[in-house]
Amino acid sequence: MNAIVSAYRRYTDFAGRSNRRDFWLFLVFSMIAGIVLQQIDHHYNLMMMSGKVGVLAGVFGLLTIIPFLALKVRRLHDTGRSGWWILFQLVPLVGTITLLYFMAQQSQMGGNRYGVAPAA
Template sequence: MNWYIEALKKYAVFSGRSRRKEYWFFVLFNVIFSFVLGFIDGMMGNVHMESGMGLLGGVYSLLLLIPGIAVSVRRLHDTNRTGWWVLLGLIPIIGALVLLIFMIQDSTPGENDYGQNPKDAIA
């Protein structure tokens, strides 16, 4: 949970680097909270049938749009790639698979163009 909160503290910080742990815990907690909010929306009858999204889930998604993009950009920086690679997600299937591979890769050792390795800072 600390990694999720850490990502939220850097709400719109697009510079620097984020470890795999920070990125994947952010994704994990977003999925968990989305399922819970979807369940609550379903129980309250707030689900729009055409979009499949409820009021609480929609508000949550909008609130976490910017931090989600920011942590993705910082994760790409950690693999020594520019944040513009996040736009690959707009390409159906192939773009998402390429981004998944980038997000799974280990950090660039030492310092890169985007700053010091966050693993070195903690150790």
């Protein structure tokens, strides 16, 4: 729970580092919450855009996109990479797979140019 609150609290912090656990917990939370909200939208007919996106799921997505981008950048920093690697995700399929590989890697031990290692 602390990882999720921390991601929203640090939504403007694109500097520093975030550990692997925080990233994956926030990703799983976001996916589950999005699916649940989409089901609620569908059940109560709160759909917009020709029935493709629900109101609650859409608002949740908008509230989550910036904190998730900041968390991705901090996670890249934790592996010793620049946050600009996030743009590689714009390359279809290859970019997404590469970034998932980067996110799954272990943290650099000790300090690196982006700061000290975050507490586990």
